[in-house]
Amino acid sequence: MSAYSRGDVHLFEGGNANYAYLAASGGIVALDRISSGILARLEKTALDHSDLISKMVEEGFRAAEVSEGIDELTQMSAIRNGTPLRTMSEALPEEFPLQTLVLNVTNQCNLSCHYCYEFGEDKVATPEGKKKFMDWETAKASIDYFFHDSRGRKSVHITFFGGETLMNFPLLKQAVTYAQAEAERRRVKLDFSLTTNATLLTPKIIDFLAENAIGVTVSIDGAKESQDTFRVFKNGRGTYDVIEPKIKELLAKHTTRPIAARVTMTSHAMDVLGTYKHLKHTLGFHEVGFAPVTTSPNRLYSITPVGMDSVLGQFQTLAEEYLECAKRGEHHGFSNVSDTLAELHQGVNKSLPCGAGLGLVGVGPSGDIAPCHRFVDSDQHKIGNVSTGIDKEKQAAFLKRGNIDAKYDCHTCWARPLCAGGCHHEAFVRYGDTGHANLHYCDWIRAWTDTCLRIYGTIASLNPAFLDHFSERKAS
Amino acid sequence: MKHLRPINAKAHRMEESAGAENDIVALQSGQSNAVRPHVPTGCTIIFSPGWEVDSAGGTAGLCQPVERDIYDCYVSCFWPAQVPDHLNNAPDWTSKCSVATKDWRNLDIVFP
Numbered sequence: 001m002s003a004y005s006r007g008d009v010h011l012f013e014g015g016n017a018n019y020a021y022l023a024a025s026g027g028i029v030a031l032d033r034i035s036s037g038i039l040a041r042l043e044k045t046a047l048d049h050s051d052l053i054s055k056m057v058e059e060g061f062r063a064a065e066v067s068e069g070i071d072e073l074t075q076m077s078a079i080r081n082g083t084p085l086r087t088m089s090e091a092l093p094e095e096f097p098l099q100t101l102v103l104n105v106t107n108q109c110n111l112s113c114h115y116c117y118e119f120g121e122d123k124v125a126t127p128e129g130k131k132k133f134m135d136w137e138t139a140k141a142s143i144d145y146f147f148h149d150s151r152g153r154k155s156v157h158i159t160f161f162g163g164e165t166l167m168n169f170p171l172l173k174q175a176v177t178y179a180q181a182e183a184e185r186r187r188v189k190l191d192f193s194l195t196t197n198a199t200l201l202t203p204k205i206i207d208f209l210a211e212n213a214i215g216v217t218v219s220i221d222g223a224k225e226s227q228d229t230f231r232v233f234k235n236g237r238g239t240y241d242v243i244e245p246k247i248k249e250l251l252a253k254h255t256t257r258p259i260a261a262r263v264t265m266t267s268h269a270m271d272v273l274g275t276y277k278h279l280k281h282t283l284g285f286h287e288v289g290f291a292p293v294t295t296s297p298n299r300l301y302s303i304t305p306v307g308m309d310s311v312l313g314q315f316q317t318l319a320e321e322y323l324e325c326a327k328r329g330e331h332h333g334f335s336n337v338s339d340t341l342a343e344l345h346q347g348v349n350k351s352l353p354c355g356a357g358l359g360l361v362g363v364g365p366s367g368d369i370a371p372c373h374r375f376v377d378s379d380q381h382k383i384g385n386v387s388t389g390i391d392k393e394k395q396a397a398f399l400k401r402g403n404i405d406a407k408y409d410c411h412t413c414w415a416r417p418l419c420a421g422g423c424h425h426e427a428f429v430r431y432g433d434t435g436h437a438n439l440h441y442c443d444w445i446r447a448w449t450d451t452c453l454r455i456y457g458t459i460a461s462l463n464p465a466f467l468d469h470f471s472e473r474k475a476s
Numbered sequence: 477m478k479h480l481r482p483i484n485a486k487a488h489r490m491e492e493s494a495g496a497e498n499d500i501v502a503l504q505s506g507q508s509n510a511v512r513p514h515v516p517t518g519c520t521i522i523f524s525p526g527w528e529v530d531s532a533g534g535t536a537g538l539c540q541p542v543e544r545d546i547y548d549c550y551v552s553c554f555w556p557a558q559v560p561d562h563l564n565n566a567p568d569w570t571s572k573c574s575v576a577t578k579d580w581r582n583l584d585i586v587f588p
Contacts, residue, residue, distance in 0.1 A: 072477045078480075347487060406574040
């Protein structure tokens with residue numbers, strides 16, 4: 001006789017209600033006393049059907065209702081009857097049109113940030129002998145290639161990246177004009193975004209970005225002290241004083257898209273609360289997102305596990321602030337929370353950690369195609385060229401390696417629907433294998449996902465209308 | 477559902493499809509307590525080499541030699557194959573070999 005045991009679930013509370021996060025699917029359900037009771041019964045021991053019912057009857061529940069509860073939990077895979085079997089993820093569709101093109105318009109930069117993954121000690125790029133700035137022929141070929149390989153999609157996205165993106169602003173401008181005309185001709189909705197260090201912003205550039213509704217993400221590490229530690233010019237001078245007035249002008253004039261700040265956290269910049277306050281309230285960014293630096297563990301700027309605990313504590317404090325705003329139906333700019341809530345609300349269940357090499361590709365100045373902007377200019381990771389398209393074999397090998405099915409450590413983790421083993425590039429820098437699970441931040445991911453689940457549950461109990469913000473999948 | 481209330485979009489979709497699932501009786505494996513007919517499985521009813529003659533009418537693609545005796549025998553077949561069987565004794569045999577070119581070493585010996 002087979003026995004019932006608890007399936008792959010993570011239980012959490014929010015707003016005085018009990019919830020289960022179903023790790024096999026990404027579904028979130030609210031539990032009543034019976035379903036909670038059954039899950040509690042099965043926490044440590046497996047029981048067969050009749051034993052489970054009699055134990056629950058002893059606790060005062062009616063047998064018929066317990067039996068219903070067992071069936072429902074089984075149907076949702078919250079409990080299982082018999083041996084656990086790993087289910088493989090669904091195969092990817094054979095035709096998967098591109099959705100996002102990241103155009104690295106230059107691999108040159110006017111800064112020398114110590115931790116940079118493109119130039120620093122852990123770089124994967126091999127730019128020697130390649131073009132430093134993308135020329136017009138390559139940009140045009142990239143855009144043509146992108147429209148061709150995104151056929152069937154109604155809405156697509158082009159992101160400009162670098163190096164420092166604005167070092168090749170003339171090309172960017174030309175590319176925007178050309179791509180807009182192409183999109184119109186092909187009746188496709190197209191939008192743009194770019195990432196910049198803000199040092200080269202001018203009134204003219206800001207006007208162009210605003211007129212064309214180009215989304216802007218500014219890489220910035222916080223107030224002067226944090227910013228000037230690592231984000232420095234080639235001569236070592238800090239950049240804060242240069243960018244502050246430019247960012248203020250950008251935020252004042254560019255109102256067609258929300259402007260975001262993206263913070264790289266290092267051992268020297270872990271003051272999440274202070275940084276958020278400065279960027280959101282002093283400078284006025286719409287959203288602020290934080291990410292720990294991608295690095296080998298032995299670098300001086302790498303954050304130690306103890307440091308990450310402090311970061312998590314501050315994330316949780318800021319997340320509480322987010323929750324208080326959400327209860328009142330107000331916007332809060334901590335994008336690490338809103339991004340996670342959006343995914344939880346959809347119930348995503350990823351077989352791959354991100355769209356790299358699938359719906360998104362990066363193209364470098366040479367026209368070589370990489371799985372994403374972080375692998376641009378790396379010979380080892382090249383998966384094609386805009387003149388010949390994507391090499392399907394190389395693409396398939398990359399995707400198969402990075403698939404959750406091949407990350408055995410992840411198979412027992414309840415946080416896998418959102419994480420799927422984490423960033424391919426981070427894994428390569430840490431472990432030399434894009435398909436390696438990022439085991440160095442598992443505890444962190446689980447703690448953060450749990451925090452966001454509790455926020456999600458609380459909002460679902462107290463102000464469910466707020467979740468409608470997340471009903472439409474974020475077009476990124 | 478009475479005891480679980482779907483909250484996010486995925487859970488709503490699961491609830492819808494769970495309602496539909498009970499309409500199907502045959503070809504379902506495990507998980508349901510519904511009484512259902514015995515559905516024979518094994519390589520006699522699947523359309524792959526490994527039984528008597530291969531798709532071209534020859535014998536080259538059959539279970540012998542043993543090096544052909546791998547995946548179909550494991551997944552679906554009770555035939556006395558040279559590999560563990562997936563149905564009863566070694567359901568997890570390939571669970572750590574998702575990318576064969578990388579992970580073939582994880583296909584270990586099984587002791588009954």
